[in-house]
Amino acid sequence: MDKIINPNKSEWAQILKRPTQEVADIEQTVNQIFDEIRQKGDAAVAKYTELFDGFKMNELKASETEIKEAESQISDELKEAISLAKANIEKFHAAQRTSRVSVETTAGVTCWQEKKAIQKVGLYIPGGTAPLFSSILMLAIPANLAGCKEIVLCTPPGKDGKVNPAILYAAKLCGVTQIFKVGGIQAIGAMTFGTESVPQVYKIFGPGNQFVTVAKQLATKYQVAIDMPAGPSELLVYADDSADAAFVASDLLSQAEHGIDSQVILVSTSEKMIDAVSEEIEKQLADLPRQAIAEQAIGNSRLILVNSEEEAMELINEYGPEHFIICSENEDFFTDKVQNAGSVFIGNYTPESAGDYASGTNHTLPTNGYAKQYSGVNLDSFMKTITFQKIEAEGIMEIGPSIELLAEAEGLAAHKNAVSLRLKKLAK
Numbered sequence: 001m002d003k004i005i006n007p008n009k010s011e012w013a014q015i016l017k018r019p020t021q022e023v024a025d026i027e028q029t030v031n032q033i034f035d036e037i038r039q040k041g042d043a044a045v046a047k048y049t050e051l052f053d054g055f056k057m058n059e060l061k062a063s064e065t066e067i068k069e070a071e072s073q074i075s076d077e078l079k080e081a082i083s084l085a086k087a088n089i090e091k092f093h094a095a096q097r098t099s100r101v102s103v104e105t106t107a108g109v110t111c112w113q114e115k116k117a118i119q120k121v122g123l124y125i126p127g128g129t130a131p132l133f134s135s136i137l138m139l140a141i142p143a144n145l146a147g148c149k150e151i152v153l154c155t156p157p158g159k160d161g162k163v164n165p166a167i168l169y170a171a172k173l174c175g176v177t178q179i180f181k182v183g184g185i186q187a188i189g190a191m192t193f194g195t196e197s198v199p200q201v202y203k204i205f206g207p208g209n210q211f212v213t214v215a216k217q218l219a220t221k222y223q224v225a226i227d228m229p230a231g232p233s234e235l236l237v238y239a240d241d242s243a244d245a246a247f248v249a250s251d252l253l254s255q256a257e258h259g260i261d262s263q264v265i266l267v268s269t270s271e272k273m274i275d276a277v278s279e280e281i282e283k284q285l286a287d288l289p290r291q292a293i294a295e296q297a298i299g300n301s302r303l304i305l306v307n308s309e310e311e312a313m314e315l316i317n318e319y320g321p322e323h324f325i326i327c328s329e330n331e332d333f334f335t336d337k338v339q340n341a342g343s344v345f346i347g348n349y350t351p352e353s354a355g356d357y358a359s360g361t362n363h364t365l366p367t368n369g370y371a372k373q374y375s376g377v378n379l380d381s382f383m384k385t386i387t388f389q390k391i392e393a394e395g396i397m398e399i400g401p402s403i404e405l406l407a408e409a410e411g412l413a414a415h416k417n418a419v420s421l422r423l424k425k426l427a428k
């Protein structure tokens with residue numbers, strides 16, 4: 001892991017660069033696959049599943065029998081852990097419900113807004129290097145709380161054409177309506193255009209690798225909304241001498257093991273802490289089953305010594321990490337000043353893994369600096385707001401003359417007339 005000492009601001013952009021592949025190359029592949037799916041539907045989806053996932057699928061949809069069998073393949077302990085996570089995620093997301101906003105803006109003019117569920121949603125659940133069934137809890141639970149009617153799920157099959165039983169079990173438990181054994185670009189294309197088997201949806205959610213993320217971004221050209229770009233996992237830890245170096249190293253490795261294009265960063269004002277964490281990373285890496293993946297991600301990563309907490313905070317806001325852990329005696333300074341981060345974890349006993357699985361917050365979060373403009377998934381992500389208004393005679397008489405003037409000033413006579421006719425009638 002590169003150690004960088006007191007970099008100049010002019011060097012930050014280079015130091016904080018993400019290890020992403022050339023997006024233009026991926027876009028070309030996505031466009032080609034999307035075109036084929038539009039023309040050939042399931043046949044194109046099956047072709048690319050065979051090419052990228054190594055299995056020739058005859059049936060894309062998971063059957064009731066497969067789903068039933070999955071339940072018996074999950075241990076009771078795992079079922080209990082899933083149920084604890086589900087309860088906390090439900091509690092946190094249910095509490096995000098807001099009451100109806102209604103205002104009488106002028107006497108006789110009432111405006112209100114109501115949230116309505118997005119009727120058809122598509123959930124992408126990663127499965128390339130690990131079956132991330134926890135992402136089902138993060139997406140299907142708020143989708144159900146919001147009241148979405150159709151909840152379609154796509155996830156890549158393994159080389160044997162099967163999907164991990166925990167994915168099938170969690171999907172059933174959380175009210176997913178249809179499960180498809182399709183991953184990557186072809187899954188996003190299928191949910192964007194619809195095929196003989198896979199329904200077209202209005203909004204696509206979920207994390208994935210760079211192929212999935214670029215495909216989601218291109219899907220927005222075809223009247224499909226997306227939650228946000230939720231690509232390769234990232235973590236930035238700020239640690240001063242009050243941190244525990246072993247804990248910090250374990251957190252950094254937890255995100256490094258996601259994929260070779262993950263990135264983890266330690267920022268500190270203490271060189272002693274940086275060196276201790278670096279040593280710990282080496283120690284802990286040796287025992288990791290996904291050592292090869294984590295090692296590559298560590299190669300993308302940085303240990304950065306800065307001059308002050310102010311400088312640290314400026315650098316962190318510039319980076320906009322997906323996850324931000326604060327292990328500092330001065331934690332209030334960082335919680336007050338943070339502007340750009342997907343999710344924040346505070347103190348030595350708040351591992352990032354808690355948010356990944358079971359504390360209650362959502363782990364589908366913006367990566368690649370998109371925390372500057374996007375929020376992570378929450379209950380509102382599955383809803384849209386409709387505004388309503390009702391104007392009484394008293395109300396139109398009050399605001400009507402101003403509307404007439406405004407319309408006239410924009411040169412829109414028909415707009416003005418729609419008000420004038422009513423005012424005339426009321427004047428009789």
Ligand SMILES: NC(=O)c1ccc[n+]([C@@H]2O[C@H](COP(=O)([O-])OP(=O)(O)OC[C@H]3O[C@@H](n4cnc5c(N)ncnc54)[C@H](O)[C@@H]3O)[C@@H](O)[C@H]2O)c1
Pocket residue numbers: 029052053125126127128129130132135156157183184185186207208209210211212229230231232233258259262322363364365366367
């Ligand atoms: N930001 C978040 O909220 C969040 C949450 C969880 C996971 N993640 C990230 O999700 C990612 C999961 O990635 P994954 O790879 O394990 O699973 P994935 O399901 O996202 O991707 C696997 C699919 O990628 C496609 N693919 C692989 N190589 C390809 C190629 N050369 N060309 C075209 N398509 C190709 C295949 O179709 C395969 O099914 C990780 O990077 C992880 O860090 C992010």
Ligand SMILES: N[C@H](CO)Cc1c[nH]c[nH+]1
Pocket residue numbers: 132134135232233234255322356363364365
């Ligand atoms: N850390 C991931 C988000 O970047 C979410 C996850 C799922 N399973 C484990 N971790």
Ligand SMILES: [Zn+2]
Pocket residue numbers: 233254255258356
């Ligand atoms: Zn994780």
